[in-house]
Amino acid sequence: MIEMTRRERIEVLVDAPLAPKLAEIALASGITGHTLIRTESGRGRDGEWSEDLLSGATAKYIFLTIANSESASRFVQAIEPLLESHGLIVLRSPVDVVRPERF
Amino acid sequence: MIEMTRRERIEVLVDAPLAPKLAEIALASGITGHTLIRTESGRGRDGEWSEDLLSGATAKYIFLTIANSESASRFVQAIEPLLESHGLIVLRSPVDVVRPERF
Amino acid sequence: MIEMTRRERIEVLVDAPLAPKLAEIALASGITGHTLIRTESGRGRDGEWSEDLLSGATAKYIFLTIANSESASRFVQAIEPLLESHGLIVLRSPVDVVRPERF
Amino acid sequence: MDQLTTTLLSAPVLFFVLGALAAAARSDLSVPETIAKGLSLYLMAAIGLKGGVEVARAGVGPELLSALAAGLVLSAAIPFLVAPALARFGGLDRTNTGAVAAHYGSVSVVTFVTASQVYSDTGFIIAGFMVAVLAMMETPAILSGLLIARREGGSLFSRDLLREVLFNGSVVLLLGSFAIGMVIGEDGFEPISPLFKAGFTGVLCLFLLDMGLIAMRRILKTRSLTLRLAALAVLFPIVNGTIGVLAGTAIGLDTPSSAALGILAASASYIAVPAAMRLSLPQADAGLYLAMSLGVTFPFNIVVGIPLFRALAELLGAQP
Amino acid sequence: MDQLTTTLLSAPVLFFVLGALAAAARSDLSVPETIAKGLSLYLMAAIGLKGGVEVARAGVGPELLSALAAGLVLSAAIPFLVAPALARFGGLDRTNTGAVAAHYGSVSVVTFVTASQVYSDTGFIIAGFMVAVLAMMETPAILSGLLIARREGGSLFSRDLLREVLFNGSVVLLLGSFAIGMVIGEDGFEPISPLFKAGFTGVLCLFLLDMGLIAMRRILKTRSLTLRLAALAVLFPIVNGTIGVLAGTAIGLDTPSSAALGILAASASYIAVPAAMRLSLPQADAGLYLAMSLGVTFPFNIVVGIPLFRALAELLGAQP
Amino acid sequence: MDQLTTTLLSAPVLFFVLGALAAAARSDLSVPETIAKGLSLYLMAAIGLKGGVEVARAGVGPELLSALAAGLVLSAAIPFLVAPALARFGGLDRTNTGAVAAHYGSVSVVTFVTASQVYSDTGFIIAGFMVAVLAMMETPAILSGLLIARREGGSLFSRDLLREVLFNGSVVLLLGSFAIGMVIGEDGFEPISPLFKAGFTGVLCLFLLDMGLIAMRRILKTRSLTLRLAALAVLFPIVNGTIGVLAGTAIGLDTPSSAALGILAASASYIAVPAAMRLSLPQADAGLYLAMSLGVTFPFNIVVGIPLFRALAELLGAQP
Ligand SMILES: Nc1ncnc2c1ncn2[C@@H]1O[C@H](COP(=O)(O)O)[C@@H](O)[C@H]1O
Ligand SMILES: Nc1ncnc2c1ncn2[C@@H]1O[C@H](COP(=O)(O)O)[C@@H](O)[C@H]1O
Ligand SMILES: Nc1ncnc2c1ncn2[C@@H]1O[C@H](COP(=O)(O)O)[C@@H](O)[C@H]1O
Ligand code: NA
């Protein structure tokens, strides 16, 4: 059986215009890669949003990154100031990966 | 280090026309928010589906919601009747969040 | 309360042209279904990619499949040869499902 | 049979055939879904406007009302007509019978649009008000289908369903554009006619290219389409279309409009009804009803139905 | 008031109304987001080209410079003008005041485009160079809005913001197409005029259909739009538009261009500014500023503002 | 050099430059991917139809066969021609050499389309059958590239690859539209000519705007494009294009068609081949081959290649 290693899965729900900023922060936290996932719509404390808008101002992505425990913590720490102001949602959970040296 | 708290991550694979109904049920179960994620295609017991269809009738979303344990259970309970009839797939896993009072 | 059963969640980040191949391998490993999730862009060792390209050659999907432990292991084993050559990322984590006999 | 050749060798039909062949050869040719949706919005707005402008020019006669009534009856009745065949000969259960039957009572906008284009190229002009009949026939069939499936009230989605039925996107766009066309008339239509009139046939070609791809892929992918059901998907348009042409002639429509009523009766929905069925009869097999309506009946109507119902209408119209 | 009828019964405005009604009836009619984005790219390229070709034909006079200066001042000043009303009468905090104010200083491309189309149908022709004024007015208001919100330098996104402000997609496309229009002139425009000129009004119809849907849904969905704020969203265009027409007349623009300057001052951004605010003032309520600019002010301008500012400009133009 | 000015100042080329400048200024201007895909489907259908209608009018001569043969040989041979330079001067490994080489053997539809538009504006008309040559040259290069990379049979994807090669979407659409054009002829083309002919240059402008954005972003984002490789991406079109013009003249094509064969040989694929390489040579660096073909060679051909190969063809055509 292929050996798998424990890593951290971090997901951040983020406004589209802010996504590049998160990528910068991730890089600065020593995280080598990420993937943006498309969302369609949602509902939160501010009511509903959806992509149907011309400006793209209310679109959101899920910023997914796999990292080792230290980088993950550094990253979550670094985006802390944005959490309240930008209404980010941050999820963290363990995941097993192949080729762990990549992350 | 930022403190993170355990919550439940519920994901439901759902037909596009049914997604608003799930949102209503979530609200009624005391869940404050959700996010719909776009899918492209898939395969199940009924064969393949994909978005390529004009009617949007066979499109599916992933309905993602983070909730505390009680709300999550209420929600899963409430969508039970739809499971078989609408071919829903329900996934539940633990996740750590920041600002747990939101969920 | 509804009873939920432990299964495996396998996610593979995969180049769009390769996705049908993964579906074949999954089927051969005894996995009955899967769902492809849309991504938008990302960054890895080879630099950034995004969907903005005409050819679709650099688009990626997340191939999500829920399986029992044996099928999951067979599947991960079977895609091993593609891991390095096609730059796949494979994630595995436990998840609770309803109607476990489906997976 | 010269007419058949004209239909078959018109650009829109040839693009449909090209799409079907490409899909059969497993080519990766595809039209992005949103582009197809955009094209279909355009086609509905254009056909609505054209109808409205035409009615503004020619005025509303008494035929409009009788045509609307005929459309309503056809849409509501056809599901009950086809249901026994689906259940007994096709072997479907009650739910699937209801779902498939609803598709055949409703109509296909693109079949109508293609017919009206192909006809008008040879001077066989459908009356403008038939667009209103088209819109009228979209949704009554849904209720009939649900009745057949015996899904009674108090249901989870009934309110949503009613809205879907009454304010369905394509009905709103068709009738709205029709009304706009009536308000602006020929003069007001002039500045928008380069887009909505001159561009029309070309857009139809691209749309039918996509329909060819989708229809053929649908057939290739479906598991539940038996030979018997495929035969029904050919039989239904012939029978329903004939009834439509007869009804049109009986209520005194002009020959092209009788043919058009035949086309409407013969065609099966693949936009409004599948979405409604997914919501109201989720247990029904979507692969099946789409394969029948989109995979078999649609191509049959485009290639055979369009010239057939014209010929039939002309035959009946020539009767004393 | 014949003019009002002409505006209200033109196809683009009727499609806008159709969209609003459909959304109010909770119809599922929708234009896919990418299609709408494509249409808006087309409209900006077309209006830019048209302006440039016009300037190439008529030459650049001294009015261009004074019009550009007037536009710059209006865009930068209007946010400071509306801010006190938003804060005191509307009860907004500083952040939301700044964010909303920025929208009213900036402009709505589609309002301008609709006005220029509706006007030109009755021979009331806006000067070509007003497109450059349109582009000029897009972004200064963003800086004013941030000043009002007191978000000072050293900030997280200031570099990105500056780029957003200077090389914003719609500004680049408008000015770029304008420049291309000037270079190619009437001769070079000929081969592309079937798409960019003949197709224009039709595309505008489809786009406004979508705007009607979005505007109405925005209103129905928003929680934070109070009656007072809605009243301001009607008052602002009246006041700002009047100032714009006065300014245009004062600097000696011809009557249609003065009306156009009024339209620009009256209109509120819903493309460039929301994106910038999401980045720079993320704490501001996006639902609110979009509801005001897109849900109230935009429809008001399309239906009332366009004929109003024309009447005002004609009144002032007739003065000795 | 008047010709160079005509090319450079035509609307499509100016829009390309606008896109490149906007991307260089890091503007957020962008054309949604699906819109671009829709425009490219339109361009391929239009160019195919045009070619087919032209052949229906002029008939098929013996040049068609020799041109097809020349195209086949050029597409299959050019990869072997450029491979040594890529490996030795460019320093690429075998896999990347094969992948990049395949791109240069294949063709760019948009380069061809732009050339045929720019040429025809000045009465320099490419023969209709060259569209068939275009389609013919799309895919043989893929097999040559794989041979160079020494990826032998028994491979994981060989069946998929063969289908990709034979029934590639753009090949099917080009040849299918070409066939439809031949069947319908000039009369059948008339109802669809407003969309496919009158709209053509305008759509090309919007598409090239997007290509400018993509090409420039590709260059800015790529890490692996060395100066040497960039130099090759300029050298290859000059050499290959010259060979193409010579071949065209040698087999007796008319002057514009010889120039077109030069354009085809000079151009590099950025649609069919990248997708095939991603599947068959996934280890090759996609950033690199796209930067070379799309970022360097494409702009070079649009701006320099189009006038250059015309001048060359005219020079050779004037020889006794
Ligand atoms: N740590 C990571 N977390 C999430 N996605 C990643 C990560 N690393 C790489 N990726 C994704 O995998 C793709 C290929 O990675 P690579 O093989 O490193 O170029 C990238 O473009 C990202 O979309
Ligand atoms: N409990 C939740 N589960 C999943 N997504 C959520 C949840 N709460 C909020 N969201 C998402 O986060 C966005 C912003 O939330 P809020 O800051 O509460 O307006 C919402 O629009 C949703 O897309
Ligand atoms: N094991 C699985 N893992 C992930 N997605 C699945 C799985 N099984 C089914 N699905 C998804 O659920 C949809 C409906 O499944 P079914 O009800 O089996 O037709 C499929 O089309 C897939 O998109
Ligand atoms: Na019918």
Ligand code: NA
């Ligand atoms: Na303004």
Ligand code: NA
């Ligand atoms: Na080439």
